[in-house]
Amino acid sequence: MAPIITASYGEWKSPIEANFITSSTANHSNIRRNDLTGELFWAEFHEGRQTIMIKSPDGAIEEVTPAPFIARTRVHEYGGGMFSLGSNFIVSANDVDCRLYKIDTATKKATPLTPKNPDLRYADIEIHPSEKFLICVREDHTVDTPQTVVNTLVVVRLDTEEPNVQVLVEGADFYAGACFNPKNPNEFAYYTWNHPFMSWDHTQLVYCQVDYNGTVPTVTSQTVLTGTDKTLEESTNQPRFGDDGTLYFMNDRTGFWNLYSYKVGGKVQLVLKDPMEAEFQAAAWSFGTRTFCPLKSDPTKIACMYTKNGFDHLAIVDSKERTLNNIPTEFQHIPEVSASRIGDDDVLIVTAGSYMIPSQTIAYNLRTHQHDVLLRSSSVEVPKDYISKPEPIIFKTTGGHSAYALYYPPTNAEYSAPEGTLPPLRVMSHGGPTDHFPCDLNWNINYNTSRGIACVAVNYGGSTGYGREFRNRLRTQWGVVDVDDCCNAAKFLVERGDVDKEKLAIVGGSAGGYSTLACVAFRDVFKAGVSHFGIGELETFVKDTHKFELKYTFSLLGPYPEARDLYLERSPLYSADKISCPCAFFQGLEDKIVPPNQAEKMVEAVEKRGLPVAYITFEGEGHGFVKPENVRMQLQGEISFLGRIFGFTPFDAVPIDIINEDAIGK
Numbered sequence: 001m002a003p004i005i006t007a008s009y010g011e012w013k014s015p016i017e018a019n020f021i022t023s024s025t026a027n028h029s030n031i032r033r034n035d036l037t038g039e040l041f042w043a044e045f046h047e048g049r050q051t052i053m054i055k056s057p058d059g060a061i062e063e064v065t066p067a068p069f070i071a072r073t074r075v076h077e078y079g080g081g082m083f084s085l086g087s088n089f090i091v092s093a094n095d096v097d098c099r100l101y102k103i104d105t106a107t108k109k110a111t112p113l114t115p116k117n118p119d120l121r122y123a124d125i126e127i128h129p130s131e132k133f134l135i136c137v138r139e140d141h142t143v144d145t146p147q148t149v150v151n152t153l154v155v156v157r158l159d160t161e162e163p164n165v166q167v168l169v170e171g172a173d174f175y176a177g178a179c180f181n182p183k184n185p186n187e188f189a190y191y192t193w194n195h196p197f198m199s200w201d202h203t204q205l206v207y208c209q210v211d212y213n214g215t216v217p218t219v220t221s222q223t224v225l226t227g228t229d230k231t232l233e234e235s236t237n238q239p240r241f242g243d244d245g246t247l248y249f250m251n252d253r254t255g256f257w258n259l260y261s262y263k264v265g266g267k268v269q270l271v272l273k274d275p276m277e278a279e280f281q282a283a284a285w286s287f288g289t290r291t292f293c294p295l296k297s298d299p300t301k302i303a304c305m306y307t308k309n310g311f312d313h314l315a316i317v318d319s320k321e322r323t324l325n326n327i328p329t330e331f332q333h334i335p336e337v338s339a340s341r342i343g344d345d346d347v348l349i350v351t352a353g354s355y356m357i358p359s360q361t362i363a364y365n366l367r368t369h370q371h372d373v374l375l376r377s378s379s380v381e382v383p384k385d386y387i388s389k390p391e392p393i394i395f396k397t398t399g400g401h402s403a404y405a406l407y408y409p410p411t412n413a414e415y416s417a418p419e420g421t422l423p424p425l426r427v428m429s430h431g432g433p434t435d436h437f438p439c440d441l442n443w444n445i446n447y448n449t450s451r452g453i454a455c456v457a458v459n460y461g462g463s464t465g466y467g468r469e470f471r472n473r474l475r476t477q478w479g480v481v482d483v484d485d486c487c488n489a490a491k492f493l494v495e496r497g498d499v500d501k502e503k504l505a506i507v508g509g510s511a512g513g514y515s516t517l518a519c520v521a522f523r524d525v526f527k528a529g530v531s532h533f534g535i536g537e538l539e540t541f542v543k544d545t546h547k548f549e550l551k552y553t554f555s556l557l558g559p560y561p562e563a564r565d566l567y568l569e570r571s572p573l574y575s576a577d578k579i580s581c582p583c584a585f586f587q588g589l590e591d592k593i594v595p596p597n598q599a600e601k602m603v604e605a606v607e608k609r610g611l612p613v614a615y616i617t618f619e620g621e622g623h624g625f626v627k628p629e630n631v632r633m634q635l636q637g638e639i640s641f642l643g644r645i646f647g648f649t650p651f652d653a654v655p656i657d658i659i660n661e662d663a664i665g666k
Contacts, residue, residue: 004416009423009452009500010639010648012415016382016450017652018635021443022628028375030288031361032085033340033349035296039105040349040374041090042361043071043082045626052083052092054105055374064103069110070095073287075123075139075151076174076548077593077623081287084125084134091125091134091158100125100136100156113156115163119144122156124287126178129185132159133217135168135178137287139547149547151175153190155217166216169208174199174548176287177238183245186210187264189225191236191249196551196559199284200434200464200471203227205236205249207262225268226251226260235468236260237284238291242299246319248292250281256467257281259292259304259317271302273322278308282335283434283464292317293339295346295366303348305334307465310392310404311439314350316366327364330354333440349374353440355390378441385413388449390439390457395492397461398484401473404459404466405489406437408445409498410452423454424646425499427490427526429508429515433474433482433556436463447635451650453642454499460485460515478556479522479570482515487525502527503646507638509533510594510623517572517602520579528645529583530638533594533623536602537573539564544595576605582612582664584641584656586634588621607659614641614658 005012031042038057041064043050052064052071065071072095073079083092090103091113098118101110114122121139128134133155140150153175157164169175172192176199181187188210193203204227210217226236226249234253241247247262254275262268281291292304295316302317312334314327331352338349346366353359358378364371390406397403410423417423426448430437437457445455459465461481462474474481486506494501505528508516513534520529535541542553542560551559558566568574583606587599599615606613616637618630625631633654640653645664658664 005414006418007415007452008648009410009417009421010643010646010650012410012412012450012452013651014386014412014447014450016386016443016447018447018632020380020382021447021635022631026377026379028351028359028361028377030080030083031336031338031349031351031375033338034085034087035341036087038342040361041083041085042375048627050082050095052090052103064090064105064108065092065094065110066108068096069101073121073123074098075121075137075287077546078286078548079123080285080289081124081137084127086127086131086158091127093122093125098122102158113158113163114165122154124176124178126180126188127158128180129182133157135180135188137175137178138165138167146545146547146550151547153178157216168217169219169222176284179239179241181241181245181247182243183241186212189239189241189247189249191239196554197233198434198549198552198555199237200235201555202230202233203236205239205251207247207264225262226253237281238289240290240293242294242302243296244299246294246299248294248302250292252468255469259302261319271317271319271322272324276306276308276324277467278306279465279467280304280306282307282436283432285432285435290336290338292337295339296341297346303337303339305337305350310406310436310459310465314348314352314364327369329364330357333359333438335438353377355439355441356384356387358441382446383413386411386450387441387446388455392439393456393489393492395488397488398481401461403461403485403488404463406439406457406459407493407498408449408455408457410449410454411446412450412452415452417452422498422500422503423452424503424505424642424648425490425493426453426455426642427486427504427506428455428457429460429482429486429506429512429519430457430463431508431510431512432464433460433462433478433511433515434464434471435511436465444635448639451639452648453639454493456489456493458486458489475555476558478553479514479518483518483522486515486519487523490525504528505530505642505646507532511535513594514538514572517583518570520581520583521572521575522578524580527581528642529579529581530586530641531583531599531602532586532634533588533591533599534585534602535594536571536598536605538567538571540598540601541594542567546592549593573601573605576602576609579606579609579611582641582645582658584614584616584638586616586618586625586637588618588623588625590619590621591623593623603659610660610663612645612658612660612664614656616656
């Protein structure tokens with residue numbers, strides 16, 4: 001074994017390079033298996049666009065949606081649920097023209113199902129068992145303002161030569177999760193909600209009877225099963241029928257998202273004997289996510305995941321016995337679960353990973369308790385000695401509360417730092433803000449830790465995974481609770497002796513970018529701030545945002561314009577005169593959620609302060625960076641900026657233009 005090299009933190013050489021991350025990793029989503037053919041389908045960003053891929057039982061992989069098709073939907077801006085499976089075809093949204101297409105999986109022939117109209121977007125597709133029609137969400141941008149966009153549930157014919165679309169359900173602000181009852185296809189369910197609520201605040205589950213005379217279905221009756229009492233907020237998501245006609249869904253009326261069931265003529269009931277203080281799903285930001293599924297052989301048994309104390313678990317719930325049995329695995333992050341049949345065996349199709357295992361899709365056999373890997377997100381194995389093992393920490397924060405984080409120490413088998421030195425710390429604030437950091441193999445984190453930079457991923461008050469009470473801690477306190485928790489995570493690690501108090505950076509994207517800017521504007525803890533498409537001015541944000549998040553800030557801050565003074569008070573832009581540390585801004589120029597003018601105003605304000613500031617923009621990028629060259633620049637640009645500020649030189653540094661560069665170190 002080669003001798004250990006002594007080098008300053010931040011200057012260690014690492015095999016986890018930016019090119020490695022962008023060239024050897026893939027993001028698979030909306031994974032579905034066709035039980036009739038054994039084929040596996042998924043969405044994947046491939047050669048500069050998102051496409052639908054298919055893997056045959058013999059292992060051959062090919063595209064279902066060849067160029068120029070882009071399998072993506074922009075409903076709610078965050079999309080998801082862009083395709084659905086038929087017996088020998090798929091239906092997919094195409095971002096090129098916003099139309100739905102029926103695509104033969106053998107010939108790849110694509111037939112448009114919806115009219116030519118770029119103002120109409122479609123998502124969350126559910127094909128009727130007859131395969132004569134489908135139901136999906138349509139978002140109408142004919143009058144394209146957040147206040148005038150119209151969402152409906154529509155019927156799209158699959159058996160007509162000309163596009164045929166009819167409105168089925170209308171009147172609410174949002175719809176999602178439409179699903180048919182396989183035992184009685186004239187029944188379906190969906191959930192819906194209205195402003196000012198988000199899908200994790202308060203939704204209603206609706207059970208419908210449909211009259212189908214062979215032409216266009218019509219709704220004959222609707223029964224609201226949950227959410228009728230608006231004084232008692234409860235969030236219902238993911239309705240899904242078992243083959244026996246039982247409707248299962250998630251609901252958090254006990255304070256945590258647990259599994260519930262309903263049968264026609266009965267009552268809504270908790271599936272387990274007692275509610276668990278665990279979350280069986282995350283916040284529903286996008287369409288199509290599945291965290292549970294009734295088994296094919298016995299629909300009274302439900303495969304599921306749940307999150308407890310920050311870690312995910314795989315389990316089987318028995319709805320007859322009302323019990324839960326864990327399935328021991330090596331995985332700590334399990335975002336998707338579905339059930340399938342292979343031969344005579346029940347098999348779970350699971351997306352899973354851990355801090356050491358790249359995300360992969362596995363087929364877990366419930367009889368043998370063995371699993372086969374169907375898809376891997378990474379084609380290259382990195383030596384384990386370069387992967388940082390996260391330490392779950394619970395730390396005290398403002399108001400006598402506790403918050404949570406995952407601490408990743410610097411890790412590199414070849415290097416050690418000079419004696420008596422401590423590493424810089426990247427405090428990471430997640431987006432949303434209704435989201436969380438899972439325990440997965442995060443290449444962005446390991447890119448930094450393998451170079452000698454410590455990272456802490458903070459699940460501040462408002463994060464998911466810890467129940468509604470913890471999630472609601474951020475209500476009216478955005479810019480306070482999240483900021484205090486990020487600051488206190490850094491202080492905790494400083495006091496414990498893990499990191500250098502003079503080299504503390506706060507980093508975040510989107511809402512995490514807002515927390516980043518709020519930290520440097522309202523607190524004096526950090527020595528550098530890095531914002532990725534972060535919000536600097538809340539009044540502009542609430543005016544410029546899209547329909548889905550139009551009133552999101554009403555719970556986070558207060559109703560607008562009534563609480564306008566608070567919006568101004570909590571805006572980092574108006575406290576830019578208090579910023580005392582260098583900042584860097586990374587911004588997509590086509591971002592519709594946090595437009596570039598947000599970053600530009602902050603850059604101007606920091607520049608006027610005479611502080612070092614960098615502004616890196618990306619053509620053709622929206623809310624988040626997906627082009628490989630831009631992802632590389634984001635990684636290398638950030639560490640290069642921090643190196644300039646904290647006095648180290650990364651081995652893969654890139655040139656960074658810094659305004660007021662001569663002020664570094666002053």
